[in-house]
Amino acid sequence: MPELPEVEIRRQYLETSSLHQIIANIDVEDRKLLTTDYTTLVTTLAGRQFISTHRVGKNLFVLTDSPDIIVHMHFGMTGDLEYYHSSLDRPRFARIVFEFTNGFNLGFLCPRKFERVGLIDNIDAFLKRKKIGPDGLAISVEELAERIYQKKAFIKPVLLDQSIVAGLGNWIVDEVLFQACIHPERHANTLTNDQFNQLHNAIWLVLKTAIRYEATYRDFPNSFLIHVREWDDSPYDDVEAHKFCPRCSTRIERTEVGGRTTFFCPKEQQLR
């Protein structure tokens, strides 16, 4: 699921594959995926080239050779990028394709159509309008504490809220709370200073680890909770082994918090 680490990897991918090539056309299979009118998108971008990238949370911005023409990409839950040459190699679900004059293409893959692409003219204005908070890797402990401290809701939905801190999705929040030993239903305004520090460290650890392993979950350290998720292609034969806490061997609980599937260790992540 493209959360901050996956979007960072896609950013690096786009940066190494698709800069400094002139855009000839954009092929769009389903216009619902666009947040900008199709004709405007094509006429604005034709003849231009991508020159750099920027990421905030799960949002990828691709800057062009015109300062106020920026492509915004959001990868939804299954979005991906693939750079390819021949149209015969067009990947499945490449519903938006940036065609370059050199014959290469950048495909934006959208299997579930939860993805969005559009033009913006100013990144800061966009972030403000969308109420996107500081990036998970850029936020300081003080800033994090300040923002969480005033919320009364459960800590899990608070961490999922992109206006508090940007880039954390469902599995990352579970992992962060596990690493910080905080119960997902702990009320945000009851956290101690120690816990804010643990939370900040955990966010850093989880995001950095995910980026280092290019978000390939099975490669993550054994100390990670993520291995209990069934969609982790287990490298081990005994799938049952993954249903237990990697630190204390207690059976991991699966519940719903704020309408989202939640995994946690009932022994190490207790309320109060």
Added chain:
DNA sequence: AGACCTGTTTTGGT
């Protein structure tokens, strides 16, 4: 008013 919570959207994989 504002904080919080729930429902809807979308489709492929199981």
Added chain:
DNA sequence: GACCAAAACAGGTC
């Protein structure tokens, strides 16, 4: 073949 997963936003409640 029904059901689940996900993020963001709309709409609801108190």
